[in-house]
Amino acid sequence: MPRKKQFKSESKRLLDLMINSIYTHKEIFLRELISNASDAIDKYYFKHAGHVDASKFEIRLDPDKENRTLTISDNGIGMDADELEENLGTIAKSGSLAFKEQMEKKEDNTDADVDIIGQFGVGFYSAFMVAKSVTVVSKKDGADTAYKWVSQGDDGYYITESDKEERGTTIILALKEDTDDEDYSQYLETYTLENLVKKYSDYIRYPIKMEVETQKVKEETKDQEKPEYETVVEDKTLNSMIPLWKRQKSQIKREEYDQFYKDHFQDFQDPQRVIHFSVEGNVSFTALLYIPGRVPMGFYQQDYKKGLQLYSRGVFIMDHAEELLPDYLRFVKGLVDSQDLSLNISREMLQHDNQLKLIAKRIEKKVLSELNTMMTKEREEYEKFWNNFGLNIKFGVYNNWGMDKDKLENLLMFYTSHEQKLATLNEYVDRMKEDQKSIYYVSGSDMTLIDKMPIVQTLKKKGYEVIYLLDDVDEFVMQTLQNFREKTFKNASQGDLDLDSEDEKKELEQTTKDNQELLDFMKESLKDKVVDVKVSNKLSEDPVCLSAGEGVSFEMEKVFANAPEGSGPMGGMKAERILELNPNHPIFTTLKHLYETDKDKVKEVADVLFDQASLIEGFPIDDPIAYSRKICELLVDSNQ
Numbered sequence: 001m002p003r004k005k006q007f008k009s010e011s012k013r014l015l016d017l018m019i020n021s022i023y024t025h026k027e028i029f030l031r032e033l034i035s036n037a038s039d040a041i042d043k044y045y046f047k048h049a050g051h052v053d054a055s056k057f058e059i060r061l062d063p064d065k066e067n068r069t070l071t072i073s074d075n076g077i078g079m080d081a082d083e084l085e086e087n088l089g090t091i092a093k094s095g096s097l098a099f100k101e102q103m104e105k106k107e108d109n110t111d112a113d114v115d116i117i118g119q120f121g122v123g124f125y126s127a128f129m130v131a132k133s134v135t136v137v138s139k140k141d142g143a144d145t146a147y148k149w150v151s152q153g154d155d156g157y158y159i160t161e162s163d164k165e166e167r168g169t170t171i172i173l174a175l176k177e178d179t180d181d182e183d184y185s186q187y188l189e190t191y192t193l194e195n196l197v198k199k200y201s202d203y204i205r206y207p208i209k210m211e212v213e214t215q216k217v218k219e220e221t222k223d224q225e226k227p228e229y230e231t232v233v234e235d236k237t238l239n240s241m242i243p244l245w246k247r248q249k250s251q252i253k254r255e256e257y258d259q260f261y262k263d264h265f266q267d268f269q270d271p272q273r274v275i276h277f278s279v280e281g282n283v284s285f286t287a288l289l290y291i292p293g294r295v296p297m298g299f300y301q302q303d304y305k306k307g308l309q310l311y312s313r314g315v316f317i318m319d320h321a322e323e324l325l326p327d328y329l330r331f332v333k334g335l336v337d338s339q340d341l342s343l344n345i346s347r348e349m350l351q352h353d354n355q356l357k358l359i360a361k362r363i364e365k366k367v368l369s370e371l372n373t374m375m376t377k378e379r380e381e382y383e384k385f386w387n388n389f390g391l392n393i394k395f396g397v398y399n400n401w402g403m404d405k406d407k408l409e410n411l412l413m414f415y416t417s418h419e420q421k422l423a424t425l426n427e428y429v430d431r432m433k434e435d436q437k438s439i440y441y442v443s444g445s446d447m448t449l450i451d452k453m454p455i456v457q458t459l460k461k462k463g464y465e466v467i468y469l470l471d472d473v474d475e476f477v478m479q480t481l482q483n484f485r486e487k488t489f490k491n492a493s494q495g496d497l498d499l500d501s502e503d504e505k506k507e508l509e510q511t512t513k514d515n516q517e518l519l520d521f522m523k524e525s526l527k528d529k530v531v532d533v534k535v536s537n538k539l540s541e542d543p544v545c546l547s548a549g550e551g552v553s554f555e556m557e558k559v560f561a562n563a564p565e566g567s568g569p570m571g572g573m574k575a576e577r578i579l580e581l582n583p584n585h586p587i588f589t590t591l592k593h594l595y596e597t598d599k600d601k602v603k604e605v606a607d608v609l610f611d612q613a614s615l616i617e618g619f620p621i622d623d624p625i626a627y628s629r630k631i632c633e634l635l636v637d638s639n640q
């Protein structure tokens, strides 16, 4: 007797769930097993680089009422003993793994468990939803020996040598006994099986065959007035084998699109958008594209693979054909099927293939037009999309020296001071005041903090809308765009905004003149920290703020500071700081007074004000201890 092997603990948990499942769609087990069989045939086909007799491929269903078994077999690549152990004893596969992760999040909440079964391709283990024992007999391509894997779905399984003539895998399900609630016997009915194949597996590329009883007119009676019928057993192909994307759009249900997506593109959530279209002409192709409903795992990591699957006349050529998608659409998943492509096309050839370039152009255009339509017609959906993939679009504007910015600028969205909601640049410009020359933006990491910034308060008070830049890349996007609908972008924390009326300007000039000595004194005393100290009308409530000189902005300085050391000429670059004082704030009166009576105190107050302004801008201060001591001293002074 062979030794019983234990399931890995995570497999055990998934198995328990399958066995005890009260999930109502147990029927999906068939789809999962057929999909594995089809994958196995694919693998065989590719291993032999297509030099095999494809007409022999088949997946077979064989219900046996007497023994209460349902057998699913294929002549795919098969598995040896190690593979049986590795593939069927552990959860390591995409769908199942994602499923497991969800399970862990919802620990011990069985209702939730049941809900999520439907979202995943849970694979092989789903067999245990309907079977009390599962036997897998498999013979690997090229091997002499076949092996058998048997499990009752309890804690373990056996693997032994076995007999099997042909290459491939046979899975025998010993169905559970019927209960009051559950009719397992239905999976022995050819009628049910036929319907399930039609429902879930119609597009599988290989024939799914089954022996089916049909009523036929007896040959010798066919000319009689009342012909006689007889029951004959016929081998019937149950699926149409037409790939989903080759079927008519109007005939495809959204669930079918979604299921196809989940089966093929390593996601367990429904896609947000399906784009299915065909093009005839210079180049002919069909594309089935999806915008995922969430950010794919590892999307922002270097090894994330973009690209679409490539098919030629329904035959799979390769995965992740990168050339079909520009980088800024790298989140798009899906496939392209074109009769104009050669089956033998290699990755190297793709780069130079003109047909492929034409296809890529059409795809880019189509996706962009879909996104634009979504933005104008389905705002909520678009915002959902934007929250998932907006960052990638922003990178698209900035990358390649802004080469694609014209295509993408209308898709951009930012939070703004207008109700703190997402707005497009068009919406911003449409709302601009008549005399407004620039599009104002301010950067920061948090919307509430930005909203409180002195310059934002002032701009809002004057009736200007401000764009809030929250991502590191945003300022670079603004620098790349430069302008939009002939309005220039202007960083409100940088340089002069020229917001004052003539009278206000004159008044400020006078204040500057009257206090020139004080300002020069402060500038001298802060000379290691600022390039200038000046009075300004920017401030309404607050006593001071920092603004950046032309060139590097504060936000860019922060980005550079976070970049890895030695990262090019920009690494460690700093913005010039200008300390701006509010001439209408009581602190300014105090400064004027101190300048007459106690110049050393002016220096101390200048230091404190500079530190305060730095904090408001989100910069750390050089010496927090000295800062806090000075504040205390000043508080004590003011009380004496």
Ligand SMILES: Nc1ncnc2c1ncn2[C@@H]1O[C@H](COP(=O)(O)OP(=O)(O)OP(=O)(O)O)[C@@H](O)[C@H]1O
Pocket (backbone or CB within 6 Å): 032, 036, 037, 040, 074, 076, 077, 078, 079, 087, 088, 093, 094, 095, 096, 121, 122, 123, 124, 125, 169
């Ligand atoms: N009929 C089969 N022929 C050959 N190998 C198979 C067959 N069925 C399953 N396998 C192997 O067992 C592995 C596990 O199957 P399982 O259905 O659990 O996951 P999967 O199909 O890889 O992933 P997913 O269900 O997420 O698509 C497969 O990856 C495959 O290597």
